[in-house]
Amino acid sequence: MSYDATYTRELPLVTSRADFKEIDQVLAHPTETKPTKGWWIAFGISFTALMIGALALTNTLYFGIGEWGNNQPVGWAFDIVNFVFWIGIGHAGTLISAILFLFRQRWRTGIARFAEAMTIFAVMTAGIFPIIHTGRPWLAGYLLPLPNQNGVWVNFLSPLLWDVFAVSTYFTVSLLFWGIGLVPDFAVLRNRTTNKIKKTIYSVASLGWTFSNRNWSNYERAYLILAGISTPLVLSVHSIVSFDFAVSIIPGWHTTIFPPYFVAGAIFSGFGMVSTVLIIVRKVFDLEHIITINHLEKMNKILLATGMMVGYAYGMEFFIAWYSGNTFEQFAFINRVFGPYAWAYWTMVSCNVFFPQLFWFKKVRTSIPITMVLVILVNVGMWFERFVIVVTSLHRDFLPSSWAMYIPTITDFGLLLGSFGFFFTFLLLFIKTMPLVSIAEIKAVVEGAQPSIHPEPHGEGGHK
Amino acid sequence: MIKKIVNFFREYNSRNDEERRTDRLYAVSAIFDTPNEIMAAASEVSGRGYKKFDAYTPYPVHRLDQAMGIKYPLVGPIAFTGGITGLFLALLMMWWMGSKDYPNIIGGKPFFSLPPSIPITFEGTILLTGFATVVGMLILLNKLPKINSPISDTEFMKRVSSDKFGIVIAADDRMFSETQVTELFRSLGASRIENIYYKPSNLTDKTPIFNRKFIMTLIGVAAIAAIVTYFTLNIVLYQVVPFDWMWKQARINAQSESLFFANKSGMREPVAGTVARGFMPYEYKGLPDSAVRLLANPLPVSKNVIEKGQEKYNIYCSPCHGYFGDGDGRLNDQFPKPPSLHNSKVLNWKDGNIYHVITNGQNVMPSYEGQISRDDRWAIVHYVRVLQRAKNAKDQDLPK
Numbered sequence: 130m131s132y133d134a135t136y137t138r139e140l141p142l143v144t145s146r147a148d149f150k151e152i153d154q155v156l157a158h159p160t161e162t163k164p165t166k167g168w169w170i171a172f173g174i175s176f177t178a179l180m181i182g183a184l185a186l187t188n189t190l191y192f193g194i195g196e197w198g199n200n201q202p203v204g205w206a207f208d209i210v211n212f213v214f215w216i217g218i219g220h221a222g223t224l225i226s227a228i229l230f231l232f233r234q235r236w237r238t239g240i241a242r243f244a245e246a247m248t249i250f251a252v253m254t255a256g257i258f259p260i261i262h263t264g265r266p267w268l269a270g271y272l273l274p275l276p277n278q279n280g281v282w283v284n285f286l287s288p289l290l291w292d293v294f295a296v297s298t299y300f301t302v303s304l305l306f307w308g309i310g311l312v313p314d315f316a317v318l319r320n321r322t323t324n325k326i327k328k329t330i331y332s333v334a335s336l337g338w339t340f341s342n343r344n345w346s347n348y349e350r351a352y353l354i355l356a357g358i359s360t361p362l363v364l365s366v367h368s369i370v371s372f373d374f375a376v377s378i379i380p381g382w383h384t385t386i387f388p389p390y391f392v393a394g395a396i397f398s399g400f401g402m403v404s405t406v407l408i409i410v411r412k413v414f415d416l417e418h419i420i421t422i423n424h425l426e427k428m429n430k431i432l433l434a435t436g437m438m439v440g441y442a443y444g445m446e447f448f449i450a451w452y453s454g455n456t457f458e459q460f461a462f463i464n465r466v467f468g469p470y471a472w473a474y475w476t477m478v479s480c481n482v483f484f485p486q487l488f489w490f491k492k493v494r495t496s497i498p499i500t501m502v503l504v505i506l507v508n509v510g511m512w513f514e515r516f517v518i519v520v521t522s523l524h525r526d527f528l529p530s531s532w533a534m535y536i537p538t539i540t541d542f543g544l545l546l547g548s549f550g551f552f553f554t555f556l557l558l559f560i561k562t563m564p565l566v567s568i569a570e571i572k573a574v575v576e577g578a579q580p581s582i583h584p585e586p587h588g589e590g591g592h593k
Numbered sequence: 594m595i596k597k598i599v600n601f602f603r604e605y606n607s608r609n610d611e612e613r614r615t616d617r618l619y620a621v622s623a624i625f626d627t628p629n630e631i632m633a634a635a636s637e638v639s640g641r642g643y644k645k646f647d648a649y650t651p652y653p654v655h656r657l658d659q660a661m662g663i664k665y666p667l668v669g670p671i672a673f674t675g676g677i678t679g680l681f682l683a684l685l686m687m688w689w690m691g692s693k694d695y696p697n698i699i700g701g702k703p704f705f706s707l708p709p710s711i712p713i714t715f716e717g718t719i720l721l722t723g724f725a726t727v728v729g730m731l732i733l734l735n736k737l738p739k740i741n742s743p744i745s746d747t748e749f750m751k752r753v754s755s756d757k758f759g760i761v762i763a764a765d766d767r768m769f770s771e772t773q774v775t776e777l778f779r780s781l782g783a784s785r786i787e788n789i790y791y792k793p794s795n796l797t798d799k800t801p802i803f804n805r806k807f808i809m810t811l812i813g814v815a816a817i818a819a820i821v822t823y824f825t826l827n828i829v830l831y832q833v834v835p836f837d838w839m840w841k842q843a844r845i846n847a848q849s850e851s852l853f854f855a856n857k858s859g860m861r862e863p864v865a866g867t868v869a870r871g872f873m874p875y876e877y878k879g880l881p882d883s884a885v886r887l888l889a890n891p892l893p894v895s896k897n898v899i900e901k902g903q904e905k906y907n908i909y910c911s912p913c914h915g916y917f918g919d920g921d922g923r924l925n926d927q928f929p930k931p932p933s934l935h936n937s938k939v940l941n942w943k944d945g946n947i948y949h950v951i952t953n954g955q956n957v958m959p960s961y962e963g964q965i966s967r968d969d970r971w972a973i974v975h976y977v978r979v980l981q982r983a984k985n986a987k988d989q990d991l992p993k
Contacts, residue, residue, distance in 0.1 A: 149651060149755060150756045191834070193835070274686065274690060280694075281695050281697065282690035282695055282697075283690075285687045285709065285710065285713065286699050286700070290713075294712065294713045294716040294717070295712065298716040298717075298720045301720060301724075302719060302720065305723050305726075306723075309731070312731075313652075317755065320750060320754045321755075332745075333740065336731060336738035337742060337745065339649065339739075339745070340649045340651060340753050340754050341649055341735075342647060342649065342653075342654070342657050342658060342663075343647055344735045345650065345657075346658040346663050346666050347666045347667075347668050347730045347735055349666075350730070351672075351726045351727065351729070351730035354668060354722070355723060355727070358672075358676075358719050362716075362719045365712070365715055365716070365719075369712050569653070570652070572652040573652040573654075577628075578654075579628060579655045580627075580628040580629045580631070580654060580655065580656075581629060582629050582632055
């Protein structure tokens with residue numbers, strides 16, 4: 130979190146130069162006040178969605194996955210689509226906190242904590258789906274290499290197992306990353322509160338952090354290392370998710386472009402979701418001078434770049450299908466574009482590739498309402514991308530006699546809605562209970578926060 | 594009831610937060626207003642040769658650790674150790690589970706090879722690096738959690754966690770002298786100088802975590818969690834629909850009654866005149882002479898066959914005949930004692946005769962046709978021959 134501002138001159142990260150006390154005041158405010166009406170309405174909506182999802186889940190658990198629209202040959206449908214969608218959303222958080230940190234992009238400070246929280250909740254949401262799609266989720270323990278009475282272990286050659294390791298590692302490391310970021314902020318809240326119960330909770334959560342500089346020194350090094358290991362981790366997770374498809378022999382899945390294509394898509398969709406939520410949150414909690422237009426514009430630029438990467442992947446898939454001379458592969462792609470699911474394909478292409486081109490214009494990038502519409506379209510488009518990959522590849526495979534259409538049931542939609550409810554319920558609780566921008570980090574980037582003199586070191590000598 | 598709980602929390606809340614301090618000095622603290630001042634102050638304090646001092650800042654101040662003369666942070670080596678451990682543990686796990694403990698043939702691929710092991714090895718490396726970094730930083734290096742330090746709950750702490758920069762020189766520093774330190778801070782331009790005294794709880798060395806109420810609560814929570822877990826895993830997830838492992842379903846068990854069939858039996862028998870696969874009927878039933886004349890042991894005499902015969906003999910024959918064919922089996926008192934297999938009658942029997950007795954039964958011995966497969970019966974015959982030979986061994990049978 131220490132920055133050398135001599136390399137670049139940027140726009141000030143925090144407009145209307147707040148002093149440190151004011152930063153504490155603004156960022157701790159949501160956690161110290163009763164929820165507003167707006168918050169309750171939002172919570173009510175997402176909790177209702179969550180309950181609808183719970184009903185759908187109960188239905189699924191009691192009667193089995195026959196309640197879904199899955200059939201032969203479409204054995205994977207909404208379950209896996211939702212899983213990949215939510216895992217993808219979860220990629221922006223670690224990308225913002227780790228990769229942008231390593232690139233010394235100081236503007237990440239305003240949005241990093243929030244995006245990390247989204248990562249945690251998105252991965253939790255995603256984790257529901259592979260477990261319930263096994264049909265008997267109460268036996269999910271067998272996914273892990275645990276000793277059992279059969280003496281047999283898991284299959285280490287299966288990409289599905291790699292997925293278990295990748296997703297659980299990703300969740301754990303993201304949680305650690307997020308957790309150590311929260312430690313000093315809980316200490317700030319601990320020192321501010323006068324409520325004894327709150328104080329006990331914050332004292333425990335802050336582990337008794339003292340702001341000692343000997344601690345900060347270790348802390349910063351640990352943060353750098355976590356950022357360093359999270360960067361390859363975030364790239365590995367969606368690569369491994371893509372292996373679930375790419376290692377199979379289904380035309381439309383069996384392609385080597387999948388890992389980078391999935392990672393680009395994940396970043397794209399993650400940024401889309403972060404923008405969607407941030408635009409609302411900064412308005413509701415009066416954080417416009419901490420999460421500035423400048424932030425949103427930079428995120429829009431990343432959306433434009435990753436959107437074009439995704440577009441390139443769409444084109445390259447087609448090219449390879451033609452270039453490979455494999456008729457099954459060629460058919461799979463022609464079927465995608467002109468077949469019975471063409472509407473889904475064109476929704477995907479227009480939302481992910483065509484509309485984001487508007488971000489070339491600065492007027493569009495800096496306009497909140499237009500950005501809002503475009504990022505929601507990105508979310509829609511990325512959900513459809515996974516739908517197109519999963520369903521259109523399966524529904525017409527090698528044998529025309531086994532072709533079939535996939536029609537989702539009301540339980541499928543219930544679970545999809547419930548996943549949004551689950552995600553937003555957690556997010557809203559987070560917003561009310563923890564500082565949604567890192568207090569310590571934002572203080573460190575305020576103008577005048579870093580010393581202008583650097584005395585000669587004494588004592589045992591410093592590092593570097 | 595609810596009122597009581599609310600009142601309890603109110604009372605708890607209103608209790609005086611400030612613990613009375615003792616008069617034993619922990620440290621002298623000073624507060625500075627700007628990052629430049631703290632840099633200069635830290636540099637000066639370090640330069641004077643104080644060792645037990647620390648700077649407190651609301652956020653990490655760039656290069657302050659250099660001014661304080663802090664050594665290179667050890668987090669890196671700890672993280673590296675964790676990563677290497679994770680790498681080798683993951684590889685070892687996959688190698689041992691997949692190729693040593695329970696080798697499973699999967700698509701004819703090797704039990705262990707590097708390429709498909711890379712993803713999990715990578716994840717294991719990252720996971721343990723992450724744990725090592727966080728545990729190393731928080732617990733090993735920063736000695737956290739330390740909820741009840743003398744410095745917590747002071748005005749000093751309130752300031753340095755928000756907008757000021759502080760320095761503390763501990764009273765147990767070798768060079769410490771209250772007046773000198775205060776003088777030094779004043780000359781450095783501190784805006785506020787304050788002595789920090791120990792809390793009584795610091796001196797009794799008792800953290801609130803060890804108080805009895807807290808520990809009893811923990812034990813209570815653990816007990817409830819254990820009971821709930823037990824019932825969830827053993828009752829709810831095993832016997833309640835839909836978690837009943839498909840025990841409860843619309844089906845007819847063998848041996849049970851069924852009104853669906855004319856003879857009211859739940860079991861079905863083979864259609865008349867047909868033979869189920871692997872259940873060829875014995876053609877010499879009640880015809881010992883033909884069996885002896887026509888049957889010959891189809892199995893070779895080999896170590897495998899004899900071991901198979903031993904296994905089956907020990908399971909099916911030894912309860913009556915004994916492990917060595919002496920007729921002294923474990924059921925001796927409850928069942929008539931069979932004759933020894935080493936008498937001259939059985940010694941002179943042909944293989945077919947022994948096979949016939951196993952298959953057909955004799956006197957009180959029932960037929961074992963339904964329990965022991967044909968090949969296993971022949972293997973038992975070989976093993977019986979081995980027992981007979983062993984009991985009547987000649988000099989030339991001994992190894993030279």
